[in-house]
Amino acid sequence: MTSTKLTVEYIKNLLEMGRRLDGRSLNEFREIKVKYGISKKAEGSAEVCVGNTRVVAGVKMEIGEPYPDTPNKGVLVTTAEFLAMAAPEFEPGLPGEDAIELARVVDRGIREGNAIDMEKLCIVEGEKVWVVFLDIFVLNHDGNLIDAAGMATMAALLDARMPKLTEDYEVDRSELTDPLPIRDIPIPITVRKHNEHLILDTTALEEEVLKGKFTVTTKINGNLCAMQLSDGMAMTKEEVLKAVRLARDTSSRIRENIFGDQLKRVKKQ
Amino acid sequence: MSDKASKDFHENIKDHLRPDGRKPDDFRPIKIEVGVIKRADGSAYVEFGKTRVVAAVYGPEPMHPRHLADPEKAVLICRYNMLPFSVEERKKPGPDRRSIEISKVVKDALSTVVVLEEFPKCMISVDMVVLEADAGTRVAALTAASLALADAGIPMREMISAIACGRANGQIVVDLTKEEEDAEDAVDVPVAMSSLTKRISLLQMDGDLTIEEFEAILDKASNSCVKIHAMQRDALLKKYKKEGEEVDIDDEY
Amino acid sequence: MKDADSSSKAEIVLPGDILYRGKNMLPGRGTYRHGDEIISKVVGLKAVKDRTISVIPLAGAYIPKVGDYIIGEIVEVGLNYWLVDINSPYQAAMLMFDIPEFVEKNADISRYYDFGDIIYAKITNVTKTKYINLTMKDSKCRKLVGGLIVHITPSKVPRLIGKKGSMVSMIKNITGSFILVGQNGRVWIKGGHETLAAEAIYMIDMYSHQKGLTEKVEEFLKKELEKEGDGNVRQSK
Numbered sequence: 222m223t224s225t226k227l228t229v230e231y232i233k234n235l236l237e238m239g240r241r242l243d244g245r246s247l248n249e250f251r252e253i254k255v256k257y258g259i260s261k262k263a264e265g266s267a268e269v270c271v272g273n274t275r276v277v278a279g280v281k282m283e284i285g286e287p288y289p290d291t292p293n294k295g296v297l298v299t300t301a302e303f304l305a306m307a308a309p310e311f312e313p314g315l316p317g318e319d320a321i322e323l324a325r326v327v328d329r330g331i332r333e334g335n336a337i338d339m340e341k342l343c344i345v346e347g348e349k350v351w352v353v354f355l356d357i358f359v360l361n362h363d364g365n366l367i368d369a370a371g372m373a374t375m376a377a378l379l380d381a382r383m384p385k386l387t388e389d390y391e392v393d394r395s396e397l398t399d400p401l402p403i404r405d406i407p408i409p410i411t412v413r414k415h416n417e418h419l420i421l422d423t424t425a426l427e428e429e430v431l432k433g434k435f436t437v438t439t440k441i442n443g444n445l446c447a448m449q450l451s452d453g454m455a456m457t458k459e460e461v462l463k464a465v466r467l468a469r470d471t472s473s474r475i476r477e478n479i480f481g482d483q484l485k486r487v488k489k490q
Numbered sequence: 491m492s493d494k495a496s497k498d499f500h501e502n503i504k505d506h507l508r509p510d511g512r513k514p515d516d517f518r519p520i521k522i523e524v525g526v527i528k529r530a531d532g533s534a535y536v537e538f539g540k541t542r543v544v545a546a547v548y549g550p551e552p553m554h555p556r557h558l559a560d561p562e563k564a565v566l567i568c569r570y571n572m573l574p575f576s577v578e579e580r581k582k583p584g585p586d587r588r589s590i591e592i593s594k595v596v597k598d599a600l601s602t603v604v605v606l607e608e609f610p611k612c613m614i615s616v617d618m619v620v621l622e623a624d625a626g627t628r629v630a631a632l633t634a635a636s637l638a639l640a641d642a643g644i645p646m647r648e649m650i651s652a653i654a655c656g657r658a659n660g661q662i663v664v665d666l667t668k669e670e671e672d673a674e675d676a677v678d679v680p681v682a683m684s685s686l687t688k689r690i691s692l693l694q695m696d697g698d699l700t701i702e703e704f705e706a707i708l709d710k711a712s713n714s715c716v717k718i719h720a721m722q723r724d725a726l727l728k729k730y731k732k733e734g735e736e737v738d739i740d741d742e743y
Numbered sequence: 744m745k746d747a748d749s750s751s752k753a754e755i756v757l758p759g760d761i762l763y764r765g766k767n768m769l770p771g772r773g774t775y776r777h778g779d780e781i782i783s784k785v786v787g788l789k790a791v792k793d794r795t796i797s798v799i800p801l802a803g804a805y806i807p808k809v810g811d812y813i814i815g816e817i818v819e820v821g822l823n824y825w826l827v828d829i830n831s832p833y834q835a836a837m838l839m840f841d842i843p844e845f846v847e848k849n850a851d852i853s854r855y856y857d858f859g860d861i862i863y864a865k866i867t868n869v870t871k872t873k874y875i876n877l878t879m880k881d882s883k884c885r886k887l888v889g890g891l892i893v894h895i896t897p898s899k900v901p902r903l904i905g906k907k908g909s910m911v912s913m914i915k916n917i918t919g920s921f922i923l924v925g926q927n928g929r930v931w932i933k934g935g936h937e938t939l940a941a942e943a944i945y946m947i948d949m950y951s952h953q954k955g956l957t958e959k960v961e962e963f964l965k966k967e968l969e970k971e972g973d974g975n976v977r978q979s980k
Contacts, residue, residue: 447695462705
């Protein structure tokens with residue numbers, strides 16, 4: 222807890238009037254910056270800054286066994302860690318429930334949004350497939366972590382190139398080959414709520430006031446692929462539907478803005 | 491309705507029966523019982539078909555470890571756990587990432603109704619155990635947890651009822667089984683709704699839905715939660731009715 | 744709306760149940776106001792007294808309130824205070840000047856009440872943050888020596904006391920025991936057929952919902968006494 226009761230009340234009153242401390246409107250995002258290839262050792266990597274929030278994501282690929290119920294599909298493994306440096310309230314150690322939730326929400330968006338053509342990652346059906354490791358690290362926490370993590374993950378996937386496969390099924394990293402078979406660009410958008418107002422892209426300070434969040438991940442065609450309401454927020458059915466529409470529209474705008482070039486490539490396939 | 495239309499209608503219904511013979515809006519057989527763990531302060535058992543869950547509540551009691559206590563309100567602790575033999579393939583005992591996430595969303599949902607401010611510095615623990623799993627375990631666990639809290643005498647602004655709705659084999663259905671969840675087009679949407687203000691406090695989804703489909707699912711889910719709440723009421727009243735009849739109000743106040 | 748002191752069959756209500764619509768009544772214990780409505784927040788019995796609607800809980804931990812007589816156990820002796828376990832999530836404090844005895848300057852206060860001592864005390868203050876104060880400066884309050892303590896679910900204490908004290912006096916009369924009931928669910932029994940009195944109390948805890956419980960307990964006690972061949976049932980009144 223870094224904010225006083227006074228600040229909390231002040232922020233609430235501002236929100237009530239449709240205003241925010243940093244002058245943004247309620248559904249306005251901070252500036253989003255994407256930097257690709259932040260680690261040359263990774264198959265793909267990216268850093269996304271949303272205002273002061275800073276998240277890096279990396280893709281590593283290895284050869285492994287498929288799940289028995291999907292013998293012809295690659296495997297996706299997503300983890301997330303809130304680094305102790307990212308905020309005074311973060312402690313070192315195993316990922317807590319918030320980090321686990323973030324990883325699982327981002328994972329479901331990528332997986333169910335069919336971001337990757339998993340069948341293309343099959344090497345020998347039932348025996349050998351590519352395992353895609355997605356590792357997300359929060360370097361600086363200034364709110365809206367899930368959205369930033371979702372964008373960073375997507376950026377890293379779009380940046381990734383598959384390592385070469387030798388004849389005896391070994392990974393040869395000296396040579397990167399084709400880009401990952403990306404088929405969609407699902408983007409998660411998290412909506413928070415103060416009374417009847419819906420708010421996007423909250424800062425860490427605002428999140429101390431607004432407990433509760435609703436994350437909606439949408440695909441290029443506007444379909445929903447993952448949702449998660451949590452942190453103790455209660456919404457009416459009408460509010461849920463309003464939030465879903467707001468998230469879908471925002472997601473499509475952001476996708477256009479930050480992944481405009483890749484979008485054309487993905488749509489072509 | 492003309493004879494032909496009526497015939498078509500019935501044909502249609504028959505076509506759309508689900509693998510276990512249910513209609514789209516039908517629940518599996520539901521059984522709810524309150525007060526099943528005698529040593530606990532409150533407890534409940536919920537059965538949705540082959541999905542069977544027990545929840546038990548202890549507290550309010552002093553928070554341990556002490557430095558985690560909140561001077562303004564009680565801390566709610568939820569633990570969702572699956573027995574190793576509750577699923578097809580043995581599940582390794584203890585919490586995994588899935589159960590940690592479920593514990594969290596269940597806690598988040600309950601915290602919207604439990605009046606935690608009445609017990610500063612305390613903790614209230616809710617333990618949920620899945621005895622047998624056939625899809626919908628988190629909603630069964632949440633339905634049971636809400637009852638167990640009421641049974642423990644913990645103040646709540648309203649009750650919470652939960653159900654999973656979704657799409658399977660081309661239609662929108664209520665209370666999916668594992669078999670339906672494994673359908674090619676299956677989407678499972680667990681939803682929890684409060685009994686009085688009808689507000690949604692748990693909502694998860696993964697799959698591929700249009701907004702229209704989602705709206706239909708949400709409608710079905712909220713109607714179903716109203717029905718589940720009626721069953722929760724009956725179960726609680728069954729336990730407390732007898733006790734209530736005998737106590738005279740002016741004995742105490 | 745029922746009459747103020749109606750003690751006819753009480754209605755069982757559940758969390759979230761609407762108890763009243765309108766602005767003429769006030770929300771009491773176990774309830775809250777939601778717009779124009781008064782809502783129950785616990786499982787209990789709806790009670791209407793004057794202009795207040797409350798719900799008497801049928802379950803739950805003992806929540807201390809001012810004026811309650813409770814049975815506590817000293818769990819910590821400080822320099823000038825005692826901490827007392829009162830069978831509640833919160834411990835109570837008893838300060839040096841809360842006891843009738845004269846405490847000498849710089850005395851070790853464990854001379855008066857020591858670790859493990861059992862007291863029958865009265866609650867004088869409960870703050871919002873649940874600091875609780877006890878006093879022994881009351882004619883009913885005393886240290887409890889000897890006998891035994893049994894526990895009953897705190898919400899069932901009214902059942903044990905019975906209408907106008909009928910249940911507990913019946914047990915006292917038949918067993919010849921001295922019985923003190925703490926509102927916190929602890930009961931002290933001393934003298935007479937102590938274990939028999941304890942059994943009767945457990946019986947009430949277990950079968951509190953049964954009809955005609957007073958008669959059943961009375962029958963049980965008399966039968967047990969006959970078995971013991973003790974015709975010498977003391978009738979204190």
